[in-house]
Amino acid sequence: MMAGAMDGLEGRADAPLAVRCRGVWKTYGSGDESVHALRGVDLEVRSGELMMLVGPSGCGKTTLISIIAGILDQDRGEVVVHGADVKALKGREKALHRGRTTGFVFQQYNLLPALTAAENAAVPLLVLGEKRKHAVQRAEAMLERVGLADRARSLPAQLSGGQQQRVAIARALVHGPRLVVCDEPTSALDQDTGRRVMELLKEVAVAPGRALVIVTHDSRTYHFADRIARMNDGAIVGVDAPSATIR
Amino acid sequence: MIGIALKMLLGDRLKYVALVAGLAFAALLVTQQSSIFAGYTLRTGSWIRDTGAADLWIMDPQLVFTEDNKPMLERSLYQVRGVDGVEWAVPMYKGWLNLRLPDGTRVTTRLIGLDDASLVGGPPEMVEGRLEDLRRDRAVIVHADQVGDGLFLKQGLAGEGPRPLRVGDAVAVRDHGLEVVGTFRSSPEFFWDPLVYTTYSRALQVAPPDRRMTGYVLARCRAGEDPAVVARRIEERTGLEARTPKEFEAATMGYVLDKTGILVNFGFTILLGFVVGVLAAGQTFHMFVLDNLRHYAALKAMGAGDWMLARMVFAQLFVVSVVGYGIGAGGAALTGTFAEGTGLAFQMPWEVPLLGFVAILACATLAGGLALWRVLRVDPALVFRS
Numbered sequence: 192m193m194a195g196a197m198d199g200l201e202g203r204a205d206a207p208l209a210v211r212c213r214g215v216w217k218t219y220g221s222g223d224e225s226v227h228a229l230r231g232v233d234l235e236v237r238s239g240e241l242m243m244l245v246g247p248s249g250c251g252k253t254t255l256i257s258i259i260a261g262i263l264d265q266d267r268g269e270v271v272v273h274g275a276d277v278k279a280l281k282g283r284e285k286a287l288h289r290g291r292t293t294g295f296v297f298q299q300y301n302l303l304p305a306l307t308a309a310e311n312a313a314v315p316l317l318v319l320g321e322k323r324k325h326a327v328q329r330a331e332a333m334l335e336r337v338g339l340a341d342r343a344r345s346l347p348a349q350l351s352g353g354q355q356q357r358v359a360i361a362r363a364l365v366h367g368p369r370l371v372v373c374d375e376p377t378s379a380l381d382q383d384t385g386r387r388v389m390e391l392l393k394e395v396a397v398a399p400g401r402a403l404v405i406v407t408h409d410s411r412t413y414h415f416a417d418r419i420a421r422m423n424d425g426a427i428v429g430v431d432a433p434s435a436t437i438r
Numbered sequence: 439m440i441g442i443a444l445k446m447l448l449g450d451r452l453k454y455v456a457l458v459a460g461l462a463f464a465a466l467l468v469t470q471q472s473s474i475f476a477g478y479t480l481r482t483g484s485w486i487r488d489t490g491a492a493d494l495w496i497m498d499p500q501l502v503f504t505e506d507n508k509p510m511l512e513r514s515l516y517q518v519r520g521v522d523g524v525e526w527a528v529p530m531y532k533g534w535l536n537l538r539l540p541d542g543t544r545v546t547t548r549l550i551g552l553d554d555a556s557l558v559g560g561p562p563e564m565v566e567g568r569l570e571d572l573r574r575d576r577a578v579i580v581h582a583d584q585v586g587d588g589l590f591l592k593q594g595l596a597g598e599g600p601r602p603l604r605v606g607d608a609v610a611v612r613d614h615g616l617e618v619v620g621t622f623r624s625s626p627e628f629f630w631d632p633l634v635y636t637t638y639s640r641a642l643q644v645a646p647p648d649r650r651m652t653g654y655v656l657a658r659c660r661a662g663e664d665p666a667v668v669a670r671r672i673e674e675r676t677g678l679e680a681r682t683p684k685e686f687e688a689a690t691m692g693y694v695l696d697k698t699g700i701l702v703n704f705g706f707t708i709l710l711g712f713v714v715g716v717l718a719a720g721q722t723f724h725m726f727v728l729d730n731l732r733h734y735a736a737l738k739a740m741g742a743g744d745w746m747l748a749r750m751v752f753a754q755l756f757v758v759s760v761v762g763y764g765i766g767a768g769g770a771a772l773t774g775t776f777a778e779g780t781g782l783a784f785q786m787p788w789e790v791p792l793l794g795f796v797a798i799l800a801c802a803t804l805a806g807g808l809a810l811w812r813v814l815r816v817d818p819a820l821v822f823r824s
Contacts, residue, residue, distance in 0.1 A: 290741020
């Protein structure tokens, strides 16, 4: 563990590990064309923690978050999420693991345009086989938590960008995942809306037993993190408390 | 998830309509052309079905279909009557003879000579006169729908002008005078030479003499006898060919399909409809899937497995297939309804809509194959690429 790595984890330093990455390598292409996206990444995220991954474009943040989320396999190294070696899982088993344990918030929201807010928020439950009626009821309850109870029947096109991202947050949390990964959740939003989305994430997504990993470029949101992992050229160059990074 | 798949499909109105329209057009072409093809092929057996009363048709072994002319010796009739299991057997004459109409117009006709005593094998429906009128001196009956067509007096009589042939008119075959004593109606046929009925003995009088004059022997089997078994018995005993009406129909249909090329022509049109459907639906569905690829990737990231995604794609394809097929096949059926009485050979036996539906499902499945491949191959990590 690098120096300063536990700064920002006051009171949670002994919380169980949610994510553990050890010597993670990922290379795209082969031969002269190959690009090392990750070069031996070590990272730990504890339950109840909001970890931000920051760094310049092309530094490997998205590759790392994809591997942690179980939608991309590393070439070398070990990634354990809530005790499960994700790479060892295969096919349907891996899809089920993702469905049960992980919630996603995407940069472009990725809401299905033909579904209402409640139906969009219910998608993870439907994927897991829950009955539609019950799934939509749970989704409506989650929409209420993100302040969109009155927009449950609205289509995405009838919602503002901030409202759409709140629906996406409801969708990420509706099935009670133990890991939430967010890819640039505020980059498509104006400053004020982005701040409110981060406040909401901090308020409703951070919970004991659940870890949040957020990839962001937006330095205005750094103070919402418990810790910030700085990446450069495929490696973690430092893990600090937000105060250190902002400084 | 099927509900989500259908909402995705219906949510993109333009592509949904384009998909349905493509498949509906394919279904219309496939079903309509198949129905017309069925109509024409079924018409090849109309005369056999209308003849009705016989269990077996006995003919020269070299005769391949109804419009073939290979008469037998008259003793064939007595040979057939002597076979065990035959209740009765009657002769029938069939020949192609020139009929001279009152105004001198000459028409090649199919002259059918029916057994004088029983008149077995006559047309199914008389319009004017009675079938028994054939027993009158020099009597013939003609097709009611052909008197204004093939049997039309093109030159007309002095002072009358052109007109249809009618009951009471004097006609002639090889200078043998005949009189029209009635008109009949029968099922529309594939073959076009006008049908003229008379008695067997009169047909022999007017036809060019030959040792072989009996076109067919029509036979009825005794009760409880299997016609197929009796047919084999007749063939063994007489050396003639004995066919059930169904067998004779099938032989005629097979010969026509083999010799005319209508199978290839209609088959090509049906194939064209199928290909157009595959291309139109395939392109549109592929575009639909490409537009939604990020959503499929998101679903995959959220835990949807390949089988779940495949079911979603198949549900979308099934719905557009059913709707497209319904519109297309309905349109084809309407074509048939509106075409009634126009002479269009349109028959929609249950096999046609069934095969049409299978074809459209196959069409949609082929069209969706590439799209499904794209969905199954989509990298869920796509959701993290802006």
